[in-house]
Amino acid sequence: MSEKAYGEKKRTWIQAHKPRNMVAVVSLIFVLMFLTTGCLDIERQNQPWLEYHVGEIWGPIKVGQSFVAMKNGLRRVSVSMATYGRRNHYDLVFHLEQLPGEEHLPKELAGPPVGEIYGDMKVGQTFVSYASELEGIKLLMANYHSRQNTEDVIFHLRESPGSKEDLRTSVVNASKILDNEYHKFQFDPLTDSQGKRYYFFIESPTSSPGNAITVRRCTPENTYVAGKRFNNHRPASGDLVFKSIGCNELVRVVVNASQIKHIQYQDFAFPPIPDSGGQSYYFYLESPDSRPGDAVTIHYSTRHDYVDGERYMNDEVAPGDLMFRTYYDVTLGEVMAPFVHHVQKDKPFLILFILAYATIFIFLIVVSVKILRARGEKRL
Amino acid sequence: MKLGRKSVGEIGRRISSILVPSPYREDSTTVLKILLWVLIGLLIRFLFMPVSTNSDMIGIYGRSHLIAYHGWPTLPGMFAMGAHYLHALFLLIIKPFLTPLPGFDGLFYWHDKMYGCDLVDWARFITHPEIYRILFLLKAPYLVFDFACAFLLLHILSDRKKGLLAFIFWMVNPVSIYVVYIFGRYETLHLFFIILSLYFIKKNRFSLALLILGVAVTIRIYPVMLLLPFAIILGRNFGKKVWLGFLGFVPWIISQIPNMITKSRLEFGIAAESSFSGIFFGLKWDLLHFDALYVFVVGYALIVLYSYYVLHYSFENLRRIGLAVLLVFFALCYFHPQWFTWIAPFVVLELVENRRLISLYAIQVVAVGVYTFNWGVYFASWLFLPINPEFFRNIQGMTYYVSKIYSPEHVILTLRSIFTAVALFMVYLVFSRLARQKKIPAR
Numbered sequence: 001m002s003e004k005a006y007g008e009k010k011r012t013w014i015q016a017h018k019p020r021n022m023v024a025v026v027s028l029i030f031v032l033m034f035l036t037t038g039c040l041d042i043e044r045q046n047q048p049w050l051e052y053h054v055g056e057i058w059g060p061i062k063v064g065q066s067f068v069a070m071k072n073g074l075r076r077v078s079v080s081m082a083t084y085g086r087r088n089h090y091d092l093v094f095h096l097e098q099l100p101g102e103e104h105l106p107k108e109l110a111g112p113p114v115g116e117i118y119g120d121m122k123v124g125q126t127f128v129s130y131a132s133e134l135e136g137i138k139l140l141m142a143n144y145h146s147r148q149n150t151e152d153v154i155f156h157l158r159e160s161p162g163s164k165e166d167l168r169t170s171v172v173n174a175s176k177i178l179d180n181e182y183h184k185f186q187f188d189p190l191t192d193s194q195g196k197r198y199y200f201f202i203e204s205p206t207s208s209p210g211n212a213i214t215v216r217r218c219t220p221e222n223t224y225v226a227g228k229r230f231n232n233h234r235p236a237s238g239d240l241v242f243k244s245i246g247c248n249e250l251v252r253v254v255v256n257a258s259q260i261k262h263i264q265y266q267d268f269a270f271p272p273i274p275d276s277g278g279q280s281y282y283f284y285l286e287s288p289d290s291r292p293g294d295a296v297t298i299h300y301s302t303r304h305d306y307v308d309g310e311r312y313m314n315d316e317v318a319p320g321d322l323m324f325r326t327y328y329d330v331t332l333g334e335v336m337a338p339f340v341h342h343v344q345k346d347k348p349f350l351i352l353f354i355l356a357y358a359t360i361f362i363f364l365i366v367v368s369v370k371i372l373r374a375r376g377e378k379r380l
Numbered sequence: 381m382k383l384g385r386k387s388v389g390e391i392g393r394r395i396s397s398i399l400v401p402s403p404y405r406e407d408s409t410t411v412l413k414i415l416l417w418v419l420i421g422l423l424i425r426f427l428f429m430p431v432s433t434n435s436d437m438i439g440i441y442g443r444s445h446l447i448a449y450h451g452w453p454t455l456p457g458m459f460a461m462g463a464h465y466l467h468a469l470f471l472l473i474i475k476p477f478l479t480p481l482p483g484f485d486g487l488f489y490w491h492d493k494m495y496g497c498d499l500v501d502w503a504r505f506i507t508h509p510e511i512y513r514i515l516f517l518l519k520a521p522y523l524v525f526d527f528a529c530a531f532l533l534l535h536i537l538s539d540r541k542k543g544l545l546a547f548i549f550w551m552v553n554p555v556s557i558y559v560v561y562i563f564g565r566y567e568t569l570h571l572f573f574i575i576l577s578l579y580f581i582k583k584n585r586f587s588l589a590l591l592i593l594g595v596a597v598t599i600r601i602y603p604v605m606l607l608l609p610f611a612i613i614l615g616r617n618f619g620k621k622v623w624l625g626f627l628g629f630v631p632w633i634i635s636q637i638p639n640m641i642t643k644s645r646l647e648f649g650i651a652a653e654s655s656f657s658g659i660f661f662g663l664k665w666d667l668l669h670f671d672a673l674y675v676f677v678v679g680y681a682l683i684v685l686y687s688y689y690v691l692h693y694s695f696e697n698l699r700r701i702g703l704a705v706l707l708v709f710f711a712l713c714y715f716h717p718q719w720f721t722w723i724a725p726f727v728v729l730e731l732v733e734n735r736r737l738i739s740l741y742a743i744q745v746v747a748v749g750v751y752t753f754n755w756g757v758y759f760a761s762w763l764f765l766p767i768n769p770e771f772f773r774n775i776q777g778m779t780y781y782v783s784k785i786y787s788p789e790h791v792i793l794t795l796r797s798i799f800t801a802v803a804l805f806m807v808y809l810v811f812s813r814l815a816r817q818k819k820i821p822a823r
Binding site for chain 2: 336346
């Protein structure tokens, strides 16, 4: 057969079988569409109800949420956001930390003050840092109903009550300390601090009675089990009300606000965290360069309590929870494992089904071979 | 008595002679090709039968089990009783395979929830230890009717090439596979009766054909749209048309006898007030003041009038009118995606004559696929909950991905509009073919 005739025959065959092939191709596409719908990753919808928004996120405002990762392979967090129906211009920064940036004792535990801190008096506390980079301590202090206190208060951070050497120090004037509010003693980050025990204390050598501040103790006593209160480097009952602040940042994603769509979930994707299952995380968003009128917001809901986490506004716990979703990498094995386990509960059906399917498949091959042979004979 | 090779071959030949008509048996390669596509069709269907379903499927089986296992004569307040009686029969047949299962008694029974099951019952059902066997058994009757439809098409189409194409289409039609074996709807039941009706029409047994079409009406209400044009085309005179139309309602009347005996509300009243009847009146053009038009009714009336005043009887004309009616319905009325299978018998008979329809049908399939996005995960990942409830429950719907590019609403409605355009263009093609027929003087 000449090449031209062969080509002509081939074209005729393709034309004749085109409809059948098209039907098969369309069928395959259709079935594949449904099979692959959403197979890329598994989503956890944590807050399905749309209720409120937190207000514009600009400047120093930070909005966060703690959560527990359901599975290994955490790779994306989506947050329901809004743009006020306008085009916003500044960058929004997403931070993900492994644990809440603060281990906190809430203000509600505040009990009586320890007394005026002046002269040789030293009031301290041991604690365990959960942050990988400890960078501050917030201490619930009081100034005796906003009286004028004028002397310096010195903060010391050491490895233990017996240590003589300071790891970090910080000095603040007592006039800057507010009554019954946390005061933040910030210092250069201590690297590799996660899981380590530390001791801090404050003193105000130049203060005097009537011109001194104090700190509050916890009620009930011994609320904080990982450490204890110290008075002049000697153990005392109870604990102070404090928060350790650290940076345990795993992920930082920057998205320009112009890319955020109104009343839609915005994705913040990052490389999968392999051992995320069961771990506590905290994410927060900020937009330091934004200003009012050119900022986005986030939705939150108070209708259904997300029991595994809390919402934060500027590092303080706030009511409700953000509207967010978490996404995880899942392998085909992880998806199919429950199926394999379940199907083995009905072994008779499983065996029969496999036998039937294999039989049909074998018959299919046999029939295909017969058809090919018949075609070959026909050509001859 | 042992079955030797010759006996097995003899049995195979006998089955083949019943299922496959003689024009196809004359060529052994054709028989092999039919067998090939039967096997391909089985492989595809078996893949999905045990692992996917929608709560609608256990809804109808749940209602029917009251008839099969608890002796209820009817289901007060329900329509399409033919479907329920058939499912009751299926449950009686597969009962020996279900009764040994643990928790069998509670498998279908929901306290005071006859019409469907809630999420709790649904979750309990899909986590049953033998769920895969149960799903396979519940869908097995649909499989039988599905293949019966395919073989009936061979009996309708005497041309080997056309018959083989129709058979292949039926085996791999993605809409049927999705609706029946993934979604778990019983569409193949009434499709079988509709194709059987067409078969008897081709054999010129019109009365039997309309009776059988009436059986399809008791399973699904929509074939009532076909009754009127069929009766008009098949009846030689006015009296015969009326008689054929009446025959189409006889099965429905018979199915209402239990309702009459138990003094339950007749199905017609229920159907008339159901949301389905409102679908015909969804597209309404307001004229002025109180005046308006129901567009589907206009289209349907035009088809009926064309059938009465222009057409003469031929099988080709009749099936084309049936196709036109359904195309107009899908073009102008709201529909659930699973209803799109209704068009399959008429489309396949037309596309073997006019291959242009294949690409048009493909466009419609894609458009309907996108149309299902309106129902989100209920028509997609939730169908596969029996495989891994935790995983498939949390998968996001396609609208999420679409929203990354464009408004999902715009995309879905655009495809829906294209679907309507294609459907109306197909109606035009159908009427073009009808117009080429030799015309007889107006009645």
